[in-house]
Amino acid sequence: MDKIATIGLDIAKQVFQVHGADAQGVTLFNRKLRRSEVRPFFEKLPPCIVAMEACGSAHYWGREISALGHEVRILPGQYVKPFVTRGKTDAGDALAISQAMRRPDIRSVRLKTAIEQAAAMVLRTRVLFVRQRASAINALRGHLTEFGLVADRGIPNVSKLAAAIPEKGDARIPPAARSVLDEILAEIEVLTSRIERIDRQIASEAKRDEDIRRLTAIPGVGALMASTIKAYVPDPAAFKSARHFSAWLGLTPKLNSSGGRLRSGRISKMGNPELRSLLYLGAVSVLIAARRRGTAWTWLRRLMDGRPLKVAAIAVANKTARIVWALLTKGGRYEAPGERVGA
Structure with a gap:
């Protein structure tokens, strides 16, 4: 095996596929490995260079294999898929990974540490609990509507909705319905307490991180958004420019060019949906505050006057993403346009 230069590794739970090639790309082997055989094989x-798709457990195996002296490259799945030929098989996937790795224009994903993965896990768990709570609240609201009880939307109004439930013994709510309503209310309370505990944990970590403190000075960026950026973008310098970073987030328009004519469409919505959603919500809060209290930013006033709210929010989110990239890559602190010397 002294001629092996590259390995394409298709990872799974139990059965792995490895494709080995020499320096010229000629296939040397394409075989299966059981999970217990992976580490002894690479030992x-x-x-050599070992490539795999960015998927579940990719960073774990990347750390394990790199510790053995190999160079690990994790490739985005959407860049590997075009190299898959003639059906979906493990052998074909391993070959496609090996071929995609040789393309100089395909950028690999930075290998994350266990601590960085843990930070992202905290944020994903919070998103899970928020979705579960929203589902429970929607169920509660729908069930109570059947008995003529309604309330305004929003988390703060859930308590009003619960208070509107008649006392026990009231004939308007049958006993069977009351029992399940109590279960839903208890589930909402449990999920709310879990979300609050995670929020306190995030806020506590944010106070100790210098980058997060600098990011929270940007209008519309809070501790949650800054922590999400730090967790999902551990190496912002991997992007060539602020526009590349914004395009990775899906905040730039799709381009359709033919015959020298360039047309811009809607935003691509590529990249991390959670981070893009937070940037959008932060931009909406900036626009709402500007409408209520006014703003000294001329560009923001023109944007609000000439564009609908959602279109303006995307533009503000795009600008915020570029500011974030500049702060994380070039250092310094955020200064509002009116605070700059000579502004």
């Missing part, structure tokens, strides 16, 4: 190999 016997001389140092």
Whole structure:
């Protein structure tokens, strides 16, 4: 195996597929490995380049294999898929990974540490609980509507909705319905307490992180958004420019060019949906505050006067993303346009 230069590894829970090639890209083998055989296999190999798709457990195996002296590259799945030929098989996937790795224009994903993965796990768990709470609230609202009880939308109005439920013994709510309504209310309370605990944990970590403190000075960026950016974008310098970073987030328009004519469409919505959603919500809060209290930013006033709210929010989110990239890559602190010397 001294001629092996690259390995394409298709990872799974139990059965792995490895494609080995020499320096010229000629296939040397394409075989299966059981989970218990993966580490001993790479221990016997001389140092080489090992590529795999960015998926579940990719960073774990990347750390394990890189510790053995190999160079690990994690490739985005959407860049590997075009290299898959003639059906979906493990052998074909391993070959496609090996071929995609040789393309100089395909950028690999930075290998994350266990601590960075833990930070992202906290945020994903919070998103899970928020979705579960929203589902429970919608169920509660729908069930109570059947008995003529309604309330305004929003988390703060859930308590009003619960208070509107008649006392026990009231004939308007049958006993069977009351029992399940109590279960839903208890579930909402449990989920709310879990979300609040995670929020306190995030806020506590944010106070100790210098980058997060600098990001929260940007209008519309709070501790949750700054923590999400730090967790999902551990290496912002990997992007060539602020526009590349914004395009990765899906905040730039799709381009359709043919015959020298360039047309811009809607935003691509590529990248991390949670981070893009937070940037959008932060931009909406900036616009709402500007409408209520006014703003000294001329560009923002022109944007609000000439564009609908959602279109303006995307533009503000795009600008915020670029400011975030500049702060994380170039250092310094955020200064509002009116605070700059000579502004």
